[in-house]
Amino acid sequence: MNQFYYDTVTKMEQFGVDDEYIQGWQCGFLRNPKREEQRITEAYEAGYADGEEQNTDNFANWVKG
Template sequence: MNQQYYDAVVAMEQAGADSEFVQGWQNGYLHNPMREEQRLNEAFEAGYEAGKSRDLEAYKEWVN
């Protein structure tokens, strides 16, 4: 298990980050393909880019 991934997801969830951002971050971090266009939104795309770059702080802008 990747401890950095686990710790980051727990921190995002405990902080109350937007769930779409968290899902995007997880997909980007794991290098999964982007969602299909009709299911994209701003939070998911921001999370995807942050996950791809392994940004562990970007979620703070998406806390509800």
């Protein structure tokens, strides 16, 4: 497994990022197909887009507080 992927997911989990965002980021990063349309949330969509770009700049916006 890619160390960047592992480190990023671990960091998001430690920060308490929304699970939907994390799942979206993982799917986007791994180039998996998106979920069925009725199961896509705003957090998942944002995570997927960032994962596709291997972007870690936005996950702090999805920390649950």
